[in-house]
Amino acid sequence: MSAVVQPRGATGQDGPKSRGASPEAFWEERVQRAAHPLAYPALRSARNRPVVRVPRIGVVVSDAALAREVLLDVEHFSKVGPGAPSDLWTPVLGQAVLLNMEGAEHAALRRALGPLFSPRAVRELVAADAADSADRLGSAVQVGSAVLVGAAGGAGVLPDLTRRLAAGQTVDLAAAVTAQAGAVICRMVGLPPTDDAVRSAMSAAQAITGMVRLHRHGLTRPQVARARLVLEQLTAPARAAYRAGDPATVPGRMRDLGLSEREAMGAVGAFVLTGTETIQSFVPRLVAIAHDTGWTGRLLADDAELRRRAVEEGLRVTVPTPAMLRSVRSDASVGGVPVAAGDRVVIATVNCCRASGGFDPDRQADPDVRHLWFGAGPHFCLGMPLALAQVDAVLDALSAAATDGRVPVVGRRRAARGVLVPAYRSLELTLEAA
Numbered sequence: 322m323s324a325v326v327q328p329r330g331a332t333g334q335d336g337p338k339s340r341g342a343s344p345e346a347f348w349e350e351r352v353q354r355a356a357h358p359l360a361y362p363a364l365r366s367a368r369n370r371p372v373v374r375v376p377r378i379g380v381v382v383s384d385a386a387l388a389r390e391v392l393l394d395v396e397h398f399s400k401v402g403p404g405a406p407s408d409l410w411t412p413v414l415g416q417a418v419l420l421n422m423e424g425a426e427h428a429a430l431r432r433a434l435g436p437l438f439s440p441r442a443v444r445e446l447v448a449a450d451a452a453d454s455a456d457r458l459g460s461a462v463q464v465g466s467a468v469l470v471g472a473a474g475g476a477g478v479l480p481d482l483t484r485r486l487a488a489g490q491t492v493d494l495a496a497a498v499t500a501q502a503g504a505v506i507c508r509m510v511g512l513p514p515t516d517d518a519v520r521s522a523m524s525a526a527q528a529i530t531g532m533v534r535l536h537r538h539g540l541t542r543p544q545v546a547r548a549r550l551v552l553e554q555l556t557a558p559a560r561a562a563y564r565a566g567d568p569a570t571v572p573g574r575m576r577d578l579g580l581s582e583r584e585a586m587g588a589v590g591a592f593v594l595t596g597t598e599t600i601q602s603f604v605p606r607l608v609a610i611a612h613d614t615g616w617t618g619r620l621l622a623d624d625a626e627l628r629r630r631a632v633e634e635g636l637r638v639t640v641p642t643p644a645m646l647r648s649v650r651s652d653a654s655v656g657g658v659p660v661a662a663g664d665r666v667v668i669a670t671v672n673c674c675r676a677s678g679g680f681d682p683d684r685q686a687d688p689d690v691r692h693l694w695f696g697a698g699p700h701f702c703l704g705m706p707l708a709l710a711q712v713d714a715v716l717d718a719l720s721a722a723a724t725d726g727r728v729p730v731v732g733r734r735r736a737a738r739g740v741l742v743p744a745y746r747s748l749e750l751t752l753e754a755a
């Protein structure tokens with residue numbers, strides 16, 4: 322489902338201006354509310370208090386420095402326990418899959434997985450898409466409710482994006498990024514990214530994450546059964562690739578790195594659930610924000626430092642993982658608010674990061690906020706290098722099309738409903754004079 326948004330003029334100012342918000346703030350608010358019509362306003366209503374107890378949700382932390390304190394204090398706060406991510410994911414993924422681990426065992430598994438995210442490994446994973454050019458151009462793939470026109474199942478999706486834009490066609494960036502993220506999952510599970518494989522991988526990931534809601538601490542029994550079934554189907558090829566031990570596949574490489582089959586399958590599941598929707602969410606939102614703030618030309622310019630600042634600032638204002646959950650292990654206090662063992666702490670990352678205002682890559686970065694969108698402490702995002710490489714690959718593809726003083730301009734857009742990570746369902750781009 323999607324929140325249908327009226328087409329706007331090339332400048333995109335009409336809707337937001339009439340409501341007194343900046344275009345960037347207006348559209349971001351739409352995207353957030355379409356995904357979480359109740360939880361998002363509830364979380365935002367806590368934003369002016371550093372720490373506050375919100376009924377049914379938990380102890381909400383909206384201050385970046387306090388959020389960091391909680392994330393680094395592993396003695397009192399854990400991802401395992403009542404109200405923590407373990408409640409959500411252990412029944413689906415099983416024990417010991419990074420997201421529901423702590424301590425020495427967790428650190429050892431992260432170390433073992435580290436080489437999969439080395440700069441070279443990540444480059445290979447992402448470059449495969451760009452290099453594997455489309456011999457099946459013009460195909461149309463249905464993923465959920467989105468149609469990936471000309472996506473060629475993820476293979477060559479980015480070169481295709483460049484070609485179509487440069488040829489003056491209107492492209493759907495959300496669909497292209499979905500196909501790209503699906504192709505990366507396929508490689509993670511050891512499948513060639515055919516149309517069918519990309520479609521099933523994306524539907525599977527979305528079917529599972531779409532069940533999660535902030536006000537519910539876990540999934541219902543039928544939801545767990547469904548999620549396990551979907552995940553089993555998705556990871557079946559990964560199991561086969563692991564057993565075959567082919568080092569050209571990610572599961573085969575996991576075996577080489579010394580992971581047991583159970584650890585490798587758990588890690589594949591964790592990667593699919595954490596690393597798909599975040600990318601699908603972020604890239605179109607970044608491009609939309611750049612359009613809404615007049616930053617597109619600078620984002621796509623041949624200036625690595627300018628791009629880095631714009632991407633970081635985009636991550637700060639979009640916060641693709643809007644909240645992080647912890648369970649209180651033993652009585653403590655957060656910013657003067659007492660918390661008891663078993664309480665749930667909700668780090669409202671979206672409040673912490675957005676407190677310093679709207680998108681402005683020229684702003685001096687606040688050290689407390691910096692990279693908080695990727696977490697802090699022992700659970701800091703393991704996939705950050707892969708995420709940044711995927712973002713870069715899409716920006717390179719857009720940049721390659723933006724020649725002769727033309728830039729991609731946003732046309733019609735729709736926010737996605739019923740998703741865990743707020744996102745555009747579609748974001749149309751056409752090249753126009755800057």
Ligand code: HEM
Pocket residue numbers: 419420421431591592593595596597599600603640641642645646693694695696697699700701702703704705707708
């Ligand atoms: C823009 C994209 C992304 C954002 C904003 C993001 C954000 C985060 C955040 C905030 C956490 C910490 C959660 C917590 O402490 O509770 C996390 C953990 C994690 N992320 Fe990402 N992520 C992104 C992309 C990815 C990708 C592409 C992967 C690829 C596999 C990935 C894999 C992971 C894993 C495995 C963890 C768990 C680490 C652990 O528990 O030790 N992420 N991510």
